[in-house]
Amino acid sequence: MTDLDGAPLGHATGYPDTYDPAQLFAIERAPQRATLGLGATLPFVGSDLWTAYELTWLDRGGRPEIAIATIEVPASSPSIVESKSMKLYLGSFAQSSFDDAGAVAATIERDLAAATGATVRVRLDGPATFAHQRIAELDGESLDSLRIAVTHYEIDPATLITAGGVVDEVLTTNLFRSVCPVTGQPDIASMRIAYRGPKIDRAGLLRYLVSYRRHPGFHEHCVERIFVDLLSRCGCDRLTVYARFTRRGGIDINPFRTTAAIAAPPNVRTARQ
Numbered sequence: 001m002t003d004l005d006g007a008p009l010g011h012a013t014g015y016p017d018t019y020d021p022a023q024l025f026a027i028e029r030a031p032q033r034a035t036l037g038l039g040a041t042l043p044f045v046g047s048d049l050w051t052a053y054e055l056t057w058l059d060r061g062g063r064p065e066i067a068i069a070t071i072e073v074p075a076s077s078p079s080i081v082e083s084k085s086m087k088l089y090l091g092s093f094a095q096s097s098f099d100d101a102g103a104v105a106a107t108i109e110r111d112l113a114a115a116t117g118a119t120v121r122v123r124l125d126g127p128a129t130f131a132h133q134r135i136a137e138l139d140g141e142s143l144d145s146l147r148i149a150v151t152h153y154e155i156d157p158a159t160l161i162t163a164g165g166v167v168d169e170v171l172t173t174n175l176f177r178s179v180c181p182v183t184g185q186p187d188i189a190s191m192r193i194a195y196r197g198p199k200i201d202r203a204g205l206l207r208y209l210v211s212y213r214r215h216p217g218f219h220e221h222c223v224e225r226i227f228v229d230l231l232s233r234c235g236c237d238r239l240t241v242y243a244r245f246t247r248r249g250g251i252d253i254n255p256f257r258t259t260a261a262i263a264a265p266p267n268v269r270t271a272r273q
Contacts, residue, residue: 013088019096021111025085028078032221036228044227044239046075046257047264048220050086051273054250055124057093057104067101067124068133069108070267075257077118080220087249101126136268138192138244140170143206155225156211160233164199168238171202174272176209176243181216189219189245190270191226197236219245223255231259246272 016023033042050071057065069090073080081089089111098104105122112120125133152159176189191209208229212222227241240258242265252273256264 013084015088016092017094018092019107020092021089021114023085023089023092024111024115025082026079026115026117027082027218029080029220030078032218033224036225038224038228042075043231044075044224044257044259045261046255048073048075048080049254049256049264049267050251051247051254051267051269052086052090052251053247055090055093055104058095058097060097060099062097065098065101065104065126067104067126068130069105070123070125071108071112072121072264073112073116074118074120075220075255077116077120079116080218081112081115083251083253084249087251090251134268135271135273137174137270138172138190138242140172140192140194143171143173143202143209144175146203146206148203148206148210150207150210152207152211153213154211155208155215157208157229157233159204159207159211160229161201161204162198162234163201166197166237167199168196169199170194171200171205173206173209175206176212178212178215178217178219178222181218184216185248187219187222187245187248188272189243190272192240192242193226193230194238194240194242195230195234195236196238197234200230200234219243219253220255223257227257244270244273 052069055067055069059065101124105124108122109120171193174190176191178187223241223243231239238259242256244254
């Protein structure tokens with residue numbers, strides 16, 4: 001089912017506390033990708049990196065256990081999972097007993113594979129690792145000090161122009177904002193763009209990214225649209241777009257798309273996450 005009218009997002013729901021994989025609500029990627037002119041052959045590879053900070057369950061003696069879950073969904077999966085349904089699903093572990101953390105991770109992997117149609121990887125980090133959790137900003141040269149005039153707050157790819165010879169550079173911004181297409185709530189992110197190709201005009205790039213400010217789009221689709229626009233308008237030979245969105249409901253989603261055969265970046269949260 002892909003009709004968002006049937007999704008829990010934007011609707012009042014209960015919050016089950018016993019294991020219930022039926023809470024997961026899948027949304028097909030293909031319809032949104034079709035609006036970008038994408039078919040079965042994609043111009044990118046990558047993944048969606050989810051971090052769930054509120055996972056808890058019971059051991060066989062009824063004692064609570066906790067962990068931070070890192071979930072990697074491949075960009076090639078036929079479907080994504082709607083975010084509120086993921087929160088409800090993970091919340092349903094709270095009063096259910098499992099043998100150990102390995103059994104919990106295996107259960108999440110199995111259920112998400114069924115929902116997304118692809119192999120999903122899950123890692124659980126328990127309390128013994130919490131002191132080693134890092135906060136770091138995205139690497140690259142920030143665009144945020146540019147003093148630009150902005151007049152468009154709907155997507156405006158016309159500002160993407162090249163101005164110079166071939167370069168290999170990494171640019172970042174903390175100014176990205178879009179809105180949830182269902183609830184209208186703001187989605188805030190830090191963005192990293194690494195590319196090789198004709199030098200992209202930085203002021204135009206920042207105007208373009210800021211033009212998403214009122215755009216209703218899921219995290220994954222926004223990143224893919226940015227990728228497609230940069231690739232088609234700027235003639236990049238190599239391109240990576242990575243966004244780290246602030247968490248909602250104890251979960252953050254961090255889409256990663258690249259032309260290169262490189263692994264997903266370490267799942268290190270930024271200060272705002």
